[in-house]
Amino acid sequence: MTKILPVIMCGGSGTRVWPESRETLPKQFIPLVGERSTFQTTMAMLADPAFEKPIVISNADYRFLIADQLRQIGAQADIVLEPSRRDSGPAVAVAAGLAARRAPDTVVVVLAADHVVRDRAGLVKLCKKAGEAAAEGYIVTLGVKPDSPATGYGYLRPGAPTHAGGEVLKLDAFVEKPDRETAQRYIEAGYFWNSGNFIFRADVMQAEIAHFEPAIFEAAEAAIDAAANDLGFCVLDAEAFARAPKKSIDYAVMEKTDKAALIPADIGWSDVGTWRAVWELSERDEAGNSVRGEGVVMDAKNVHVRSEDMLTTVVGVSDVIVVTTQDAVLVLNHEHGDRVKQLVDELKIQNRREAGAHKRIFRPWGYYQSIDEGQRYQVKRIVVKPGERLSLQKHFHRAEHWIVVRGTAEVGRDEEIHLVHENESIYLPIGCKHRLTNPGKIDLELIEVQTGSYLGEDDIVRFEDVYNRG
Amino acid sequence: MTKILPVIMCGGSGTRVWPESRETLPKQFIPLVGERSTFQTTMAMLADPAFEKPIVISNADYRFLIADQLRQIGAQADIVLEPSRRDSGPAVAVAAGLAARRAPDTVVVVLAADHVVRDRAGLVKLCKKAGEAAAEGYIVTLGVKPDSPATGYGYLRPGAPTHAGGEVLKLDAFVEKPDRETAQRYIEAGYFWNSGNFIFRADVMQAEIAHFEPAIFEAAEAAIDAAANDLGFCVLDAEAFARAPKKSIDYAVMEKTDKAALIPADIGWSDVGTWRAVWELSERDEAGNSVRGEGVVMDAKNVHVRSEDMLTTVVGVSDVIVVTTQDAVLVLNHEHGDRVKQLVDELKIQNRREAGAHKRIFRPWGYYQSIDEGQRYQVKRIVVKPGERLSLQKHFHRAEHWIVVRGTAEVGRDEEIHLVHENESIYLPIGCKHRLTNPGKIDLELIEVQTGSYLGEDDIVRFEDVYNRG
Numbered sequence: 017m018t019k020i021l022p023v024i025m026c027g028g029s030g031t032r033v034w035p036e037s038r039e040t041l042p043k044q045f046i047p048l049v050g051e052r053s054t055f056q057t058t059m060a061m062l063a064d065p066a067f068e069k070p071i072v073i074s075n076a077d078y079r080f081l082i083a084d085q086l087r088q089i090g091a092q093a094d095i096v097l098e099p100s101r102r103d104s105g106p107a108v109a110v111a112a113g114l115a116a117r118r119a120p121d122t123v124v125v126v127l128a129a130d131h132v133v134r135d136r137a138g139l140v141k142l143c144k145k146a147g148e149a150a151a152e153g154y155i156v157t158l159g160v161k162p163d164s165p166a167t168g169y170g171y172l173r174p175g176a177p178t179h180a181g182g183e184v185l186k187l188d189a190f191v192e193k194p195d196r197e198t199a200q201r202y203i204e205a206g207y208f209w210n211s212g213n214f215i216f217r218a219d220v221m222q223a224e225i226a227h228f229e230p231a232i233f234e235a236a237e238a239a240i241d242a243a244a245n246d247l248g249f250c251v252l253d254a255e256a257f258a259r260a261p262k263k264s265i266d267y268a269v270m271e272k273t274d275k276a277a278l279i280p281a282d283i284g285w286s287d288v289g290t291w292r293a294v295w296e297l298s299e300r301d302e303a304g305n306s307v308r309g310e311g312v313v314m315d316a317k318n319v320h321v322r323s324e325d326m327l328t329t330v331v332g333v334s335d336v337i338v339v340t341t342q343d344a345v346l347v348l349n350h351e352h353g354d355r356v357k358q359l360v361d362e363l364k365i366q367n368r369r370e371a372g373a374h375k376r377i378f379r380p381w382g383y384y385q386s387i388d389e390g391q392r393y394q395v396k397r398i399v400v401k402p403g404e405r406l407s408l409q410k411h412f413h414r415a416e417h418w419i420v421v422r423g424t425a426e427v428g429r430d431e432e433i434h435l436v437h438e439n440e441s442i443y444l445p446i447g448c449k450h451r452l453t454n455p456g457k458i459d460l461e462l463i464e465v466q467t468g469s470y471l472g473e474d475d476i477v478r479f480e481d482v483y484n485r486g
Numbered sequence: 487m488t489k490i491l492p493v494i495m496c497g498g499s500g501t502r503v504w505p506e507s508r509e510t511l512p513k514q515f516i517p518l519v520g521e522r523s524t525f526q527t528t529m530a531m532l533a534d535p536a537f538e539k540p541i542v543i544s545n546a547d548y549r550f551l552i553a554d555q556l557r558q559i560g561a562q563a564d565i566v567l568e569p570s571r572r573d574s575g576p577a578v579a580v581a582a583g584l585a586a587r588r589a590p591d592t593v594v595v596v597l598a599a600d601h602v603v604r605d606r607a608g609l610v611k612l613c614k615k616a617g618e619a620a621a622e623g624y625i626v627t628l629g630v631k632p633d634s635p636a637t638g639y640g641y642l643r644p645g646a647p648t649h650a651g652g653e654v655l656k657l658d659a660f661v662e663k664p665d666r667e668t669a670q671r672y673i674e675a676g677y678f679w680n681s682g683n684f685i686f687r688a689d690v691m692q693a694e695i696a697h698f699e700p701a702i703f704e705a706a707e708a709a710i711d712a713a714a715n716d717l718g719f720c721v722l723d724a725e726a727f728a729r730a731p732k733k734s735i736d737y738a739v740m741e742k743t744d745k746a747a748l749i750p751a752d753i754g755w756s757d758v759g760t761w762r763a764v765w766e767l768s769e770r771d772e773a774g775n776s777v778r779g780e781g782v783v784m785d786a787k788n789v790h791v792r793s794e795d796m797l798t799t800v801v802g803v804s805d806v807i808v809v810t811t812q813d814a815v816l817v818l819n820h821e822h823g824d825r826v827k828q829l830v831d832e833l834k835i836q837n838r839r840e841a842g843a844h845k846r847i848f849r850p851w852g853y854y855q856s857i858d859e860g861q862r863y864q865v866k867r868i869v870v871k872p873g874e875r876l877s878l879q880k881h882f883h884r885a886e887h888w889i890v891v892r893g894t895a896e897v898g899r900d901e902e903i904h905l906v907h908e909n910e911s912i913y914l915p916i917g918c919k920h921r922l923t924n925p926g927k928i929d930l931e932l933i934e935v936q937t938g939s940y941l942g943e944d945d946i947v948r949f950e951d952v953y954n955r956g
Contacts, residue, residue: 327814327840332822344797352802370797388857393891419935421863439937465889467909
């Protein structure tokens, strides 16, 4: 049997599980359930010999995050970067285009990076079976047996098997998100949920996209042809890709094509689309309470406490999710999960940083995090990975004191180079050109105390940057 | 008319409004409602010429806090410190004893430091009226007209006026906290709540205590006679005071004496005994929501959000109090307010610092606060008030870097003295004797980075301390 090419869609911004998930570090990259991110568990599953080396398609902002998370689990992938967000239609067109360049009949499985599947071996088996139908020309979607009349999914009406006695069914209809009543009727009629994961032959998908959405097809092809290699990432051409209409693959192809099929998937699937779903996936005590991090629950049931840093207590309030992060708290009723997106929109209108950015800011070289702020000072924790180096820079309005608390720093300050060890400090006066490198084998951690009349991140002049940032 | 001597009871630990109120900075000292603490608003009210210079009775731990809060509002008081917590009976015995030493017929008003009174002028008037009855030998308690069958208060059954047409009523019975049904009957029968604020003549109260609780009387008298003056505070003798039985003044005297009277008080009184009471005292929008600090409430009513530092959001959960502090979050149903004390007890059993101590630790010289922690380092913000000085000290396990971010520090390091200005730093190696002073006219703020293998607060050897600490 020929191998399947997995393509992981990894570009979502995950606002529905704010405040843990934010644009700067969305859902697919955080350990929502268990110790690994859903991106990592998905990638780990693809180590099966049935699969070729995966392609990860994501937003350019996440390139170092992806590389980092792959490194952590020792996985390999080709990383393709979208210069703008154009929804899933153009992304699938790129996936098909890349696969077709290897061989037109390459079988592709497109998987979301932010779903949870309990039975991973089951999913691998399904991919293989669906792959056979895909090789015959079907576009197969994974159909999940509903356990409730959910209104957040599209539904699939199954038809006859593609082969007598086979598991893959022809798709009679692909229907949009229904209201509750309609959903109930769909369930009784044996419909499935659309999980948003697809298996198809590259040339078949290309032909369908070219037929129904020629503008998407042409934009995707041009974006691949003019793609650039940047530090090992494949960056799609920005101008070409921006020409692709913003459309989901459901609207673009699946609702229209007569090649659609489905394979029933009973694999403990969840798209982790709400906090309630996260609670359902978590270990709970007899009262239905689940505590992750430091938390105490009294006189309440069905409570999910998630606390990053500090003690979170709940007394007498049932059926709630309480999420405490370093800079934001959410108290949410189970039934209001779909309102979190609106909350985040509201926070954006109010121009609040917490809407999209975490307190800890990840950079190619590591991360920094503000730990204290005053009128004329700011204190940051800075962590630099072994071998990494920040840009050569200077500031017009602030001086900096660096105190190394772990590892060793190599500090360039104007014409000098200093090695600064644990429990040593160095002073960087206003206007000096400086550069920070971790020459060692362990993480470098330092405390930065900035003082000055203006402390904004934009007071920075970059002279050289190994990560090609502006 | 002779003046009234106010005695403010200021020693409570306020666990019912945890996590804002904790033993290290309890309820009476925090701005629960408005900008000032209830201790401060109480003290401000006593500026009326009807009152003598007040006496504040409190726990020894709170001496510098009290002095500080008085300074902030420009108020004067004599501060009397209890070396141990013995409940209100012994405290009132001390109040009476101190007043009797001025003149046996001194009229005393005992006020709680953690109550809120909307109509402060009304309270002053009531004190004057009650003072007249007290001068005649009555022990008058402020009786509050109930607005609900609360089970958290003792109730007062009023009798005939002490004088025909007078406002002060004889007290027929002093009854303990009832159940809800009984409370309802009490209200219908015209009972009042016992507010826990009393007016009496010193000699009358002394006689009653000596009669009903001679052990309390003798312990209080001995504790006053052997009191010491320490930096201007009157410290009761520890050994003598410890002999006083732990008993409330209600049990010790008020339930037994035939001298009790009450004056009906319609002055917008609250003992702020639960978070719900705080919510009721706060400004609310049409949905009954009240936000203090950074907060957003969606799809909910009767929510009270209190956030010290970070964004707190509530979606779809009504009738809750959400309190976010720097290190602890409480989500509480309105009806479970009386369970907070149990929650704090539970946290104590779990040996959690947050049960009793805030992240910001107040000291006579200012405060410090941990802002970051790692395995071998800790970062603190230290603020020293003008003219204040920390103890001369050394550490065996940690070195310290101090970076001044505001004001000027005078740093003694072994035999040297350094002036360290804003944006300058100094290094204190392990084992050096050092001392920090703020010689300036504005607050000194510095960032302390500690590194070492052990960073506990108990790694400190104190050589000299202007605040007489051990």
